Amino acid sequence: xxxxxxxxxxxxxxxxxxxxxxxxxxxxxxxxxxxxxxxxxxxxxxxxxxxxxxxxxxxxxxxxxxxxxxxxxxxxxxxxxxxxxxxxxxxxxxxxxxxxxxxxxxxxxxxxxxxxxxxxxxxxxxxxxxxxxxxxxxxxxxxxxxxxxxxxxxxxxxxxxxxxxxxxxxxxxxxxxxxxxxxxxxxxxxxxxxxxxxxxxxxxxxxxxxxxxxxxxxxxxxxxxxxxxxxxxxxxxxxxxxxxxxxxxxxxxxxxxxxxxxxxxxxxxxxxxxxxxxxxxxxxxxxxxxxxxxxxxxxxxxxxxxxxxxxxxxxxxxxxxxxxxxxxxxxxxxxxxxxxxx
Amino acid sequence: xxxxxxxxxxxxxxxxxxxxxxxxxxxxxxxxxxxxxxxxxxxxxxxxxxxxxxxxxxxxxxxxxxxxxxxxxxxxxxxxxxxxxxxxxxxxxxxxxxxxxxxxxxxxxxxxxxxxxxxxxxxxxxxxxxxxxxxxxxxxxxxxxxxxxxxxxxxxxxxxxxxxxxxxxxxxxxxxxxxxxxxxxxxxxxxxxxxxxxxxxxxxxxxxxxxxxxxxxxxxxxxxxxxxxxxxxxxxxxxxxxxxxxxxxxxxxxxxxxxxxxxxxxxxxxxxxxxxxxxxxxxxxxxxxxxxxxxxxxxxxxxxxxxxxxxxxxxxxxxxxxxxxxxxxxxxxxxxxxxxxx
Ligand SMILES: CC(C)[C@H](C(=O)O)[C@@H](O)C(=O)O
Ligand SMILES: CC(C)[C@H](C(=O)O)[C@@H](O)C(=O)O
Numbered sequence: 001x002x003x004x005x006x007x008x009x010x011x012x013x014x015x016x017x018x019x020x021x022x023x024x025x026x027x028x029x030x031x032x033x034x035x036x037x038x039x040x041x042x043x044x045x046x047x048x049x050x051x052x053x054x055x056x057x058x059x060x061x062x063x064x065x066x067x068x069x070x071x072x073x074x075x076x077x078x079x080x081x082x083x084x085x086x087x088x089x090x091x092x093x094x095x096x097x098x099x100x101x102x103x104x105x106x107x108x109x110x111x112x113x114x115x116x117x118x119x120x121x122x123x124x125x126x127x128x129x130x131x132x133x134x135x136x137x138x139x140x141x142x143x144x145x146x147x148x149x150x151x152x153x154x155x156x157x158x159x160x161x162x163x164x165x166x167x168x169x170x171x172x173x174x175x176x177x178x179x180x181x182x183x184x185x186x187x188x189x190x191x192x193x194x195x196x197x198x199x200x201x202x203x204x205x206x207x208x209x210x211x212x213x214x215x216x217x218x219x220x221x222x223x224x225x226x227x228x229x230x231x232x233x234x235x236x237x238x239x240x241x242x243x244x245x246x247x248x249x250x251x252x253x254x255x256x257x258x259x260x261x262x263x264x265x266x267x268x269x270x271x272x273x274x275x276x277x278x279x280x281x282x283x284x285x286x287x288x289x290x291x292x293x294x295x296x297x298x299x300x301x302x303x304x305x306x307x308x309x310x311x312x313x314x315x316x317x318x319x320x321x322x323x324x325x326x327x328x329x330x331x332x333x334x335x336x337x338x339x340x341x342x
Numbered sequence: 343x344x345x346x347x348x349x350x351x352x353x354x355x356x357x358x359x360x361x362x363x364x365x366x367x368x369x370x371x372x373x374x375x376x377x378x379x380x381x382x383x384x385x386x387x388x389x390x391x392x393x394x395x396x397x398x399x400x401x402x403x404x405x406x407x408x409x410x411x412x413x414x415x416x417x418x419x420x421x422x423x424x425x426x427x428x429x430x431x432x433x434x435x436x437x438x439x440x441x442x443x444x445x446x447x448x449x450x451x452x453x454x455x456x457x458x459x460x461x462x463x464x465x466x467x468x469x470x471x472x473x474x475x476x477x478x479x480x481x482x483x484x485x486x487x488x489x490x491x492x493x494x495x496x497x498x499x500x501x502x503x504x505x506x507x508x509x510x511x512x513x514x515x516x517x518x519x520x521x522x523x524x525x526x527x528x529x530x531x532x533x534x535x536x537x538x539x540x541x542x543x544x545x546x547x548x549x550x551x552x553x554x555x556x557x558x559x560x561x562x563x564x565x566x567x568x569x570x571x572x573x574x575x576x577x578x579x580x581x582x583x584x585x586x587x588x589x590x591x592x593x594x595x596x597x598x599x600x601x602x603x604x605x606x607x608x609x610x611x612x613x614x615x616x617x618x619x620x621x622x623x624x625x626x627x628x629x630x631x632x633x634x635x636x637x638x639x640x641x642x643x644x645x646x647x648x649x650x651x652x653x654x655x656x657x658x659x660x661x662x663x664x665x666x667x668x669x670x671x672x673x674x675x676x677x678x679x680x681x682x683x684x
Contacts, residue, residue: 076525076526076529077525077527077529081526085527109452110453111452131527133529135493135528137534142497144497145496146497147531148492148493149495149530149531150492151472151477151490151491151493154487154488155484182581184418185422185473186472188477188491189477189491190418191479214581215584219586219589219593219594221586221589223593236527239524239557240556240582243558247563247564247565252561
């Protein structure tokens with residue numbers, strides 16, 4: 001039986017993961033859950049973000065269902081680096097998976113773009129680049145202060161995520177991969193990415209490829225998002241691109257993500273892209289769609305493909321059935337999706 | 343008399359700078375021009391990108407009017423690092439200025455956004471960050487290969503560009519500055535930027551401020567670009583954000599930029615954001631609007647405020663008068679704008 005760790009986290013996080021759990025129960029009864037209270041509360045109570053004993057316990061699970069981490073009362077970086085990024089690095093979650101689709105019932109801010117026309121997945125590298133935390137500060141608080149950030153990229157790390165992207169593209173209709181980087185400025189890392197991309201592409205002759213600079217890709221995300229199928233890119237560029245992709249598909253309401261260790265040596269984390277939204281927390285009005293779609297990615301990762309498909313379709317149908325402007329109750333959305341997916 | 347160096351460059355670059363020059367002549371007769379043939383042609387002929395003697399000559403000018411640099415026949419990075427970025431660094435062009443406006447006659451891809459509603463200027467740092475070229479490769483072409491890129495940020499460099507942004511905001515109606523960074527991940531550089539921003543903000547009590555992470559800012563550029571007035575950010579984030587800003591204001595057709603050394607110790611470079619567009623080069627159909635608007639930024643930089651305003655208004659009127667879908671002749675646009683601005 002699957003063992004899932006649930007980290008509701010801050011703000012609306014606990015509310016939306018409760019619905020995701022409800023939906024998983026409807027399609028896959030008997031899952032063994034363990035809830036972990038991490039985030040701003042734990043930090044304020046104990047000063048700790050992720051105790052080693054908790055991380056060891058998390059490691060024993062098949063997957064982690066995460067709500068949202070982050071609170072204005074905690075200094076920037078503490079929870080992000082100490083929990084979200086720590087899990088990505090310690091659990092070698094090198095495939096940061098972010099599908100973006102314009103679902104029926106959602107509206108793109110782009111005029112003339114219709115449901116179904118945007119359908120892409122960004123495969124963002126999750127364990128390298130500028131996210132490694134390399135860097136420092138010298139002569140702090142003096143006019144001579146300098147601060148550095150270093151992007152570290154390995155052939156090992158780039159090759160495995162690029163190969164994952166090609167394998168995914170091969171299973172999709174359009175079989176197209178776009179590499180996004182900034183090879184004309186970041187020539188060292190850009191060259192490693194380009195050469196590795198070309199080498200892996202040779203293993204997938206049935207997949208077509210394209211390269212775009214991050215600035216051009218960001219522009220195309222707005223002017224022509226339909227052109228993207230699978231996008232592979234580094235950690236920081238992926239962070240930015242997926243938020244633009246979310247924006248053009250109607251906001252982060254439907255944006256799901258997985259931080260995946262494909263080999264399943266470590267648990268993978270599944271979480272909505274949205275934040276903890278402290279302003280609406282506790283009111284029962286947060287939209288759990290992205291959290292439930294993240295649960296579908298989790299099911300897919302565990303090999304429960306039929307269950308994953310049913311959940312995704314149930315969310316899509318629920319969202320399509322919403323009356324524009326009608327108030328939304330978190331638990332009712334969960335109930336409807338669970339009933340439809342069961 | 344003003345001395346302007348003209349670097350038409352590659353592809354459509356020479357065609358659009360010719361129109362920009364025509365318009366400058368119409369409002370400021372007697373400018374002393376020197377044309378420099380730099381770009382792919384020189385590189386293929388001589389292997390050189392920017393001979394020292396040419397750079398020394400450029401240094402003797404009041405400003406540089408640049409068309410476009412870049413050609414598919416030259417390896418990525420060679421012309422960019424060797425010319426564009428070299429000028430920004432050697433001439434200490436630390437204010438990379440990129441206004442974005444939704445002009446009458448242009449259409450945003452965003453539905454419901456009307457002309458005049460988007461009006462922002464991104465002040466992008468131009469001499470630091472990931473653009474410095476620090477980094478390298480180890481064990482190239484082996485499985486052990488690593489590649490690094492280092493972002494260097496100084497208090498000196500951050501403070502001067504942040505102060506420039508505040509001074510600009512003070513001269514605008516809304517008097518608002520948004521700092522964009524990624525302080526929750528790039529904690530070292532992010533902290534330097536945040537502290538410096540706060541210190542400079544204290545000198546400008548009449549300017550309101552806001553902070554956004556780059557991923558959130560990219561999303562807001564799409565979902566609510568109206569909220570931005572002045573944006574200040576680092577070199578790479580500015581590169582990305584300004585292309586999104588160009589996209590939501592109807593593409594790069596109207597996107598002008600200046601790489602400015604505000605003290606005028608060195609010449610500043612003014613150029614359209616668009617590239618060399620080799621596919622339409624030589625046909626006389628490239629839109630010179632962005633190049634002419636860049637010339638307006640040049641005039642403004644030289645203190646010719648009335649001339650700059652007339653040129654900007656003439657471009658706006660010309661663009662607003664265009665019949666949708668009608669073919670465009672580069673030289674005719676230049677003629678019309680020159681006549682109207684004179
Ligand atoms: C919260 C932050 C550290 C994180 C990131 O930058 O990866 C978030 O923006 C995301 O996209 O998951
Ligand atoms: C061509 C390239 C080096 C340049 C940059 O990245 O700054 C361009 O994208 C720009 O925005 O001026």
